[in-house]
Amino acid sequence: MISSHQLLDADLDTALRTLTGADGDSAAALDSVSEVGGGSISRTLVVRRGQRRWFVKLNDARLAAMFAAEADGLAALAACPAVRVPRVWGHGISGRQAWLVLEHLALAPLRGHAAGAAAGQALAAVHRITGSHFGWPRDNFIGSSPQLNAAQPTWPLFFARQRLLPQLELAKRNRQHARLIASGERLADALPALFVDHRPRPSLLHGDLWSGNAALDDGDRLALFDPAVYWGDRETDLAMSELFGGFPDSFHAAYREAWPLASGCAQRKLLYQLYHVLNHLNLFGGGYLQQAERMISRLLAEIGG
Template identity: 70%
Template sequence: MATSDKRIRVRPALAGLDTALCQALGEAIGKAAGKPAGIDKATEVGGGSISRALLVDCGDVRCFVKLNDAGLADMFAAEADGLSALAACSALRVPRVVGHGVSGHHAWLVLEYLNLHALRERSAGAAAGRALAELHRIRGAQYGWQRDNYIGSTPQGNAPHPTWPFFFARRRLLPQLRLAQQHGHHGRLIAGGERLVEQLAALFVDHQPPASLLHGDLWSGNAATDEAGTLALFDPAVYFGDRETDLAMSELFGGLPDSFYAAYREAWPLADGFEQRKMLYNLYHVLNHLNLFGTGYLHQAERMIARLLAEIGG
């Protein structure tokens, strides 16, 4: 039920939140809880490099809150959409979306608070691998998604297409190359990247993957287990695509146990050629890191493009 302004308790000093933002968060939490709610405590927590993150207590209700500039409200709307899509997989634990919106200069997203644990134990890793395979068994008619979303804070276009090499070349690699150009990168990165985009189909002569539901931004920082040992996923960039892209990214920065990969492969073996495609799929994320965080990723991206072109004979 909706809550009236007079029944919302607001303490503006909490974690530097202004009165209007406290009001908006309290109203969203109260509406979801079915009772008036006011913020009793707000604690800053680590939430990644894109958004500010808080734990917010409203009476006996605790929520996880993400804040960013009002201009990025669509990023939170896309995240809410992605979480709802992941929640369709019964093998996963996904935080429920409490609400999202804009208050003054702030965009906000309120999520159910989950008590999560790092994916380190062998048994937890195996259960997580099997759960991810179940997510990937959810199929789409084409590659793409019902709306565009974001990879980090970078826009990610998802206009559907029936051909996977076309989709990955034109919806993933090419936009990142164009963004890199806008950031002043030229030379080998762009010339080689454009050649790779044009010749990408050569890497998929014997690989025609089903359109699986993907997390889209799967690394150890976006995966954990809940108290029951169920794989919990969050911060998605969902779309239908080759399931190998999730597995490839999960290896890019490490952090997941070997049991995770062994159990996944036992549940759904990978096709020949994965090691070659893994580099291609991770190139997308390296280019995105280049565009988000700067030139520290430039030479890595150039080397990956050169190796892929050598594989093709480009």
């Protein structure tokens, strides 16, 4: 068993003792601190004290805003009783480290027909929570990339100005192919043509719904975590859930039964997936360049741009 001082500096050890202390007892040592895998952006630990456990994420103190945004997103999703969301115990900075302490959940992969169907219905319940505008009160992050959420008067303007154009600007700074930038900017200008007959409600979105951010809790309820929430078209969550796979067919079928999708959803899915492919290009490099170029070319051809 690894002792806390092998993984935590003194400031962080003190902060976690205070946060997890029972009945105000912050002096007793943590029973164990174990590093766990699965985090590509942050270090992740499981902390135990007595019979209780917490899930802890650590990163550089300069990224404290990322954990604050994650806590905000989890609180928003927790408003839906159909899903399980880890409780936020606290977040802050200790020394050179930013930290986020969450309830530790016993999770299982989202597999099986019945579990997938229940999860699809639960996601529809999340999306039925609606706002008054597209956006979110604060900016947050998609992976480690900034995600801008300032309100816009229409959904096409929001997606162009707050999703596509910022990713293209990042690609420009990363010196990605000039053809990608030029065609992407043309697509952003032409977006209203994709939404002539589609005026979505501003639904509460997870924002980064790939299979690694969803699971089953110990009561077989859909558990959601690592969000990038905002008010937007519910189809964006569904598009992301299909981009890398991992969700059972029953998940998609049950969602569509609970809340059918409007015509043109296949074309919009390509657009919504493009945002995440561009983000992966900016985060991980040129392996996604040709995929992004193909997606933009197809969308431009479909709208005559």
